[in-house]
Amino acid sequence: MRTPEEIKELLHSLKSGEETFEWKEEAILADYQKSSADRPGIVIKILSVLGGILATLTFLAFLFMAQIMQSPTSVLVLGLILVGGAVWLSKQYGRVFLDTLSVTTFISGLALTGFGLSENGLNANTISLLFILISLITLFIVRSYILSFICILVINGCIIQLLLSNYEYNLMYVYTSVMALAVTCIFLKEATLIRAGNLLSGLYDPLRSGLLISFIAGLAIFGGRRFWGFTTGYAWVTSIVIIAAILYLVSRLLKTLQVSGVRQQAIIYICCVPVLTPALFAPAILGSILIILLGFYVNYRTALVLGMIAFIYFVSQYYYDLHLTLLTKSIILFASGLLFLILYFFVHKKITTNEKI
Numbered sequence: 001m002r003t004p005e006e007i008k009e010l011l012h013s014l015k016s017g018e019e020t021f022e023w024k025e026e027a028i029l030a031d032y033q034k035s036s037a038d039r040p041g042i043v044i045k046i047l048s049v050l051g052g053i054l055a056t057l058t059f060l061a062f063l064f065m066a067q068i069m070q071s072p073t074s075v076l077v078l079g080l081i082l083v084g085g086a087v088w089l090s091k092q093y094g095r096v097f098l099d100t101l102s103v104t105t106f107i108s109g110l111a112l113t114g115f116g117l118s119e120n121g122l123n124a125n126t127i128s129l130l131f132i133l134i135s136l137i138t139l140f141i142v143r144s145y146i147l148s149f150i151c152i153l154v155i156n157g158c159i160i161q162l163l164l165s166n167y168e169y170n171l172m173y174v175y176t177s178v179m180a181l182a183v184t185c186i187f188l189k190e191a192t193l194i195r196a197g198n199l200l201s202g203l204y205d206p207l208r209s210g211l212l213i214s215f216i217a218g219l220a221i222f223g224g225r226r227f228w229g230f231t232t233g234y235a236w237v238t239s240i241v242i243i244a245a246i247l248y249l250v251s252r253l254l255k256t257l258q259v260s261g262v263r264q265q266a267i268i269y270i271c272c273v274p275v276l277t278p279a280l281f282a283p284a285i286l287g288s289i290l291i292i293l294l295g296f297y298v299n300y301r302t303a304l305v306l307g308m309i310a311f312i313y314f315v316s317q318y319y320y321d322l323h324l325t326l327l328t329k330s331i332i333l334f335a336s337g338l339l340f341l342i343l344y345f346f347v348h349k350k351i352t353t354n355e356k357i
Helices: 004-017 025-038 042-065 072-092 096-119 124-141 145-165 169-188 190-195 198-223 235-256 262-279 283-297 301-321 326-356
Strands: none
Touching: 072 096, 072 124, 072 145, 096 124, 096 145, 124 145, 145 169, 145 198, 169 190, 169 198, 169 235, 169 283, 190 198, 198 283, 198 301, 235 262, 235 283, 262 283, 283 301
16 A cells, blocks of 8 residues: 655656646545545454354354245345345445445355255255356445455356256366456456456456465365366366466566566576476365465465465475475475575675665
């Protein structure tokens, strides 16, 4: 978040570069402060989601103990009322302190609606498709960050559920590839998407966060593929897509760091090959690297931290799943760590040189 002084400095720097540039300073500052005030911090987001989930569990336990859930029809009607109430509450007020209540109401409504539909004979696939439809409609109506974020998670969660429950494991490779491209596009095309219209500008922040979490969830399923019962299969296809996204991002980073020498660029790309190739059948590791680079490139700390945590977890999991001797595993880890250190010192040296200039 920028301070008013930083915004003024940015505006004046634009004015110095373009004499015909004009702006309304007070209106820009007022609009920015309003949007910043309406945007909850990461702690508030986490507490709102966790509070909503805990409150939902408590509410559902109360309904179960009160024996209200014995009638499937009444449960279905109550669920639809709660979903509609959550949308109305978020649309009508849209305040941060009401986010927990709207999240609780929405999740409870979906849970009761799903229970009521299943008791009335609908299968899991139909219920998942209905949840996707409800979430999409809610996205077009509300402008609440937390509720929009929950809707995006519900949509992607239902898609994953449809693929896994129907044993369409090969489509998981397609889903993860599409998510990798979508996350890359969302991160790199921020200005274009925000200028596209009020709908996309209002949904950009929850869309970015929701797709990021959904992408990590898809990678986690790859990491625990033995639990789900499918092999690597076409994992290399997903890995190639992610590697292409990483190399494209590296080219953007080289321009930002002003690495214009052909020899320097060649060295960096050559170093990328031995780092990325061993993980060709481990798209989870490659995906976490992509998230780290995206978070670093756009200065999005949440993505950077989540990418680092995911990278450590997926590397550890991949390490223990390898059917190799301990010595071979140690050599692989040592070589990978050495390459990362070389890249770090090269980038750090380049940044230090630019700062001196």
